[in-house]
Amino acid sequence: MxxxxxxxxxxxxxxxxxxxxxxxxxxxxxxxxxxxxxxxxxxxxxxxxxxxxxxxxxxxxxxxxFDELEKKIHLESLGITLGLAVIFGMSYSLLDTTNLIRQDAEISILVMFIGLTYLTSTLINSRRYR
Amino acid sequence: MKNKIRELRTAGNMTQEDLAEIIGVSRQTINAIEKGKFDPSLPTAFKMSKLFKLPIEQMFFFDE
Missing domain, CATH: 1.10.287 (Helix Hairpins)
Structure with missing residues (x-):
């Protein structure tokens, strides 16, 4: 295995x-x-x-x-990541369109946010089942 | 759900790693099942039932 x-x-x-x-x-x-x-x-x-x-x-x-527990951990992490990415992405875009931030909203920021959120939520979820 | 997987495993002189290998799951999954933090799927419960030669209802107890 x-x-x-x-x-x-x-x-x-x-x-x-x-x-x-x-x-x-x-x-x-x-x-x-x-x-x-x-x-x-x-x-x-x-x-x-x-x-x-x-x-x-x-x-x-x-x-x-993955086995059943690993699938559950990753599925929960993916759900959290997807939800946060939509909320963060929309808020970040709003900050840009309302000129509350100086620079343009960059997709790379969102990609980094998604990566870090997935990593963090996977680590937290894994600890929950230890 | 409560269970007596730990007792059955130790009675059979098995480590969590051994049981995980036989059942086909990770050691973390066995640990989570034993601690009652995770309820196994039906196929996993049946594999355990076959291994320990006990019906599922004598290994897992529904906690209302």
């Missing part, structure tokens, strides 16, 4: 890091590597998108390998 688990975790880690790498290439490539080439920019975005899909499939694969 542990070997299977580790295999799936490694697979998810590989697809996550390649997704981050292809995201960096698609973001900085047009300006610093291929000088806004008309074919390479959309190609890099498509590769990044496809990589993202494979990352989601690897995550689903790992999730399906």
């Amino acid at each position: 542990k070997l299977e688990r580790n295999k799936r975790i490694k697979k998810l880690a590989v697809w996550t890091w390649t997704w981050v790498a292809t995201m960096a290439i698609a973001t900085f490539g047009p300006e610093f590597i291929w000088d806004h080439h008309p074919f390479l920019t959309p190609f890099a975005i498509i590769v990044n998108f496809a990589n993202g899909i494979l990352m989601i499939l690897a995550n689903r694969d790992l999730f399906n390998h």
Whole structure:
């Protein structure tokens, strides 16, 4: 069971890091590597998108390998994360549209918020069942 | 729900890790079941019933 688990975790880690790498290439490539080439920019975005899909499939694969308690912990964490992401995202957008913050609302802030919320809620939920 | 999984496990000289491996769940799940913090699914309860050779109602007690 542990070997299977580790295999799936490694697979998810590989697809996550390649997704981050292809995201960096698609973001900085047009300006610093291929000088806004008309074919390479959309190609890099498509590769990044496809990589993202494979990352989601690897995550689903790992999730399906969880036992019943782990599934419950992660499901609760996902619910909390989804709810908070919607509330935080809308409030953050309102702060921008009402000019209460100086800078524009950035999607990267929301992505970081989602990641941290999921991590925190998973840790808290795991402690509850110790 | 209360249960006597810990007593049955220790009587069988098993660690939580051993029981988890046989049932096909994590050690944390066995620990949570023993402490009454988590109620197992029906398939897990049946696996335990088969392992300890006891009917489910003699292992798990509904706490009203």
